[in-house]
Amino acid sequence: MPGDDLSALPVQGLLDELASASPAPAGGSAAAVVVAMAAALVEMGARRSPGWEDATGVAAQARAIRRRIVPLVQSDADAYAASLAALACIEDAPGSGRDEAIASALTGAADVALAIARAGTDTAFLAELVADRGEPSGRDDAQAAAVLAEAGTRVAAALVTANLVTAEGDERETAAASFARSAALVRSRMGE
Amino acid sequence: MDWASVSDAEVVRACRAGDDAAWRELVERFSRYVFAIARAHRLGESDAEDVFQETFARIYEHLGRLRSDEAVRPWIGQLTRRLCIDRLRAAVRDPVLDDAEEQGEVDRRLTAVDEAVSVHEALRTLSADCREILDRFFCRDQSYNTIGELLDLPPGTIASRISRCLAKLRQAYEGRSGADPASGET
Amino acid sequence: MNENPMDEVRIAELLRELPPVPEAWLRAAQERPAIARAADQILELAETDAEFRRTLIEDLETALRAVGHEPDPRLVDTVRRRLPGG
Numbered sequence: 001m002p003g004d005d006l007s008a009l010p011v012q013g014l015l016d017e018l019a020s021a022s023p024a025p026a027g028g029s030a031a032a033v034v035v036a037m038a039a040a041l042v043e044m045g046a047r048r049s050p051g052w053e054d055a056t057g058v059a060a061q062a063r064a065i066r067r068r069i070v071p072l073v074q075s076d077a078d079a080y081a082a083s084l085a086a087l088a089c090i091e092d093a094p095g096s097g098r099d100e101a102i103a104s105a106l107t108g109a110a111d112v113a114l115a116i117a118r119a120g121t122d123t124a125f126l127a128e129l130v131a132d133r134g135e136p137s138g139r140d141d142a143q144a145a146a147v148l149a150e151a152g153t154r155v156a157a158a159l160v161t162a163n164l165v166t167a168e169g170d171e172r173e174t175a176a177a178s179f180a181r182s183a184a185l186v187r188s189r190m191g192e
Numbered sequence: 193m194d195w196a197s198v199s200d201a202e203v204v205r206a207c208r209a210g211d212d213a214a215w216r217e218l219v220e221r222f223s224r225y226v227f228a229i230a231r232a233h234r235l236g237e238s239d240a241e242d243v244f245q246e247t248f249a250r251i252y253e254h255l256g257r258l259r260s261d262e263a264v265r266p267w268i269g270q271l272t273r274r275l276c277i278d279r280l281r282a283a284v285r286d287p288v289l290d291d292a293e294e295q296g297e298v299d300r301r302l303t304a305v306d307e308a309v310s311v312h313e314a315l316r317t318l319s320a321d322c323r324e325i326l327d328r329f330f331c332r333d334q335s336y337n338t339i340g341e342l343l344d345l346p347p348g349t350i351a352s353r354i355s356r357c358l359a360k361l362r363q364a365y366e367g368r369s370g371a372d373p374a375s376g377e378t
Numbered sequence: 379m380n381e382n383p384m385d386e387v388r389i390a391e392l393l394r395e396l397p398p399v400p401e402a403w404l405r406a407a408q409e410r411p412a413i414a415r416a417a418d419q420i421l422e423l424a425e426t427d428a429e430f431r432r433t434l435i436e437d438l439e440t441a442l443r444a445v446g447h448e449p450d451p452r453l454v455d456t457v458r459r460r461l462p463g464g
Binding site for chain 1: 329330335336337348351352354356358
């Protein structure tokens with residue numbers, strides 16, 4: 001429904017929003033949802049591992065990561081919409097103030113995408129921990145979590161790069177690439 | 193000085209005696225509580241900052257008149273709530289607080305804040321290392337990367353350490369609240 | 379696993395309810411005693427020095443600078459509030 005926070009929508013509603021002709025929400029919001037699902041799977045794997053001393057603590061950490069990332073589903077859509085609105089101003093009003101507004105809008109979108117990538121990497125780390133130390137029966141879901149976390153991280157890292165295309169050498173691009181590499185390494189350690 | 197083991201009442205007494213370090217500790221100790229109450233009332237950042245500073249200005253002014261040093265926290269809580277309500281009433285003609293449902297929501301959030309205060313009081317009894325790692329991950333939302341760089345530890349180790357510290361925090365909390373660990377009642 | 383409502387998951391959620399305040403807010407509140415002492419000094423001087431008191435009332439910022447204090451907004455506000463008739 002118009003005006004609803006994306007994260008408050010039922011699955012069908014969120015999918016309808018993503019599928020709509022409106023440019024936002026888009027890949028960043030989808031990445032945030034995917035990482036949130038991965039974190040939820042990690043929490044499940046920990047909760048289903050009663051014999052593991054650290055299980056509840058890991059579940060708490062997965063829950064905390066989920067809490068961090070869920071607001072980013074809407075934040076990414078907002079930041080993307082703001083950047084599109086700023087870019088549209090190029091046609092209307094040439095001048096140096098517009099360049100600053102565009103840079104500012106894109107940098108906001110880059111920050112949100114970086115936060116998604118960061119959370120995705122943390123989720124991948126936890127997924128590996130659950131796979132290694134949790135109940136063996138939960139290993140498949142922990143691997144699924146790692147795959148989803150890596151996917152979300154890669155999408156978010158690519159968005160960081162796209163939003164910083166005019167900001168050569170920005171350290172956020174380096175950080176995003178590092179997050180994507182870390183998540184990929186976790187997944188490759190855990191096997192396909 | 194390690195203020196972690198100093199009671200609220202002792203900090204108040206030291207403040208009254210003119211100890212600037214005690215005042216800094218008092219502000220540090222209650223800052224999150226005041227901020228959380230402002231957030232529970234859904235104040236914007238600018239209003240929350242004003243309420244924050246005004247709260248501590250009044251605390252400083254009236255600390256000498258506090259009837260019971262042990263009750264400093266509820267006194268600060270009441271003061272902050274009053275300032276939040278004044279701020280909300282001044283902002284709009286028909287303040288949301290007249291809405292019973294919104295008031296109920298504020299009360300629910302304030303209950304959560306009070307519960308959180310008890311947990312943070314238990315946190316003060318843990319080692320500095322545990323306090324730091326739990327604060328960084330859960331309160332400051334820092335990543336394993338960031339914490340790892342600061343503590344020079346890999347992510348897996350950080351996650352395990354957080355789990356162990358969290359378990360100690362739960363035990364400390366149960367000890368303070370008089371909960372029976374076996375039954376889990378609080 | 380302990381399914382106690384106050385297990386580690388719940389404890390962690392409650393930890394999160396009290397995030398830290400912005401550092402600048404904290405520092406500003408912690409400096410209050412120093413501000414109060416500076417205000418005490420200034421007002422004491424105003425009691426004994428009529429010329430200074432006049433300047434303080436007419437142009438507070440200039441008066442503060444004249445006695446070596448930067449007109450920090452909190453100091454200005456504190457002095458103004460405590461000035462008789464201010």
